[in-house]
Amino acid sequence: MQANLPLADELAALTARIADLLLTRETVDEAVSALAQALKEAIPGTLGAGVSLMDTRGRRTSTASTDPDILRADQLQYDLGQGPCLTAWAQQVTVTVDDCRTDHRWPAWSRAITDLPLRSVISTPLSTPDGAIGALKVYSPLPNGFDSKAIRLLELLARPAALMLANTQARDTAQRLSDGLIGALGARDAIGTATGIVMERLHINRDQALATLISASRRRNEPLHQLSRDIIDGGEV
The missing domain is CATH 3.30.450.40 (GAF domain)
Structure with a gap:
């Protein structure tokens, strides 16, 4: 200058x-x-x-x-x-x-x-x-x-x-809020999809399937959204 x-x-x-x-x-x-x-x-x-x-x-x-x-x-x-x-x-x-x-x-x-x-x-x-x-x-x-x-x-x-x-x-x-929201929505969708898969596999209702996912998440010390994605990819509950 x-x-x-x-x-x-x-x-x-x-x-x-x-x-x-x-x-x-x-x-x-x-x-x-x-x-x-x-x-x-x-x-x-x-x-x-x-x-x-x-x-x-x-x-x-x-x-x-x-x-x-x-x-x-x-x-x-x-x-x-x-x-x-x-x-x-x-x-x-x-x-x-x-x-x-x-x-x-x-x-x-x-x-x-x-x-x-x-x-x-x-x-x-x-x-x-x-x-x-x-x-x-x-x-x-x-x-x-x-x-x-x-x-x-x-x-x-x-x-x-x-x-x-x-x-x-x-x-x-x-x-940042947008990225966080996208992440939250993605996790919610994954949990919903995994719940449906567990319902189909175990022939149980939605509440029972979600309870099964939560129990498995605690047992494995794995976040619920990550467990849900594993199940979507073919993993076991």
Whole structure:
């Protein structure tokens, strides 16, 4: 990205790129990984970037970091329950850290990252009309490593990114539910078919056949749907 572009032009170009990255990803994990890498490349002075999606209790549902040091710094926030990313998400405000070694807002976290080459941070929430779904963060190896333009650019990028990630989350959830439903329906159909086979073989009614299947499932320590498929394939009760 050219550094001399006006902010509006730069934002438009970056937003278009992020939209292309996020909307073509099949899963949330792929989307957050692509976004983290795009942020690292887009924000001047960035050593590494991270993206975290969180549920209403602040538990991560998906996360990505561009570098091991960023992954470590982020993991420490969640382990310790404090840090700029969690504050940005909880308060839905942009949090800036000019120097991690002199900022005392999160003392345990600041002490824990002293061995990492990270000195300044910007973290901004991924806000949607329904609330913050996570946060973006970029790290610099230098104190005061980000200027006001970098802060503003990250904030402006977070807005469309949040909506696109929320859309990806919804699509991903719907797909998992669909896959689960297909699996459940398949298991139900297999049990129904196996019950009919047992009725025919043993000349018993449906309730008796189902009871026979359940008893065999327990005796063999085999899931009922798997036993049913075995019987359909010609296996014995």
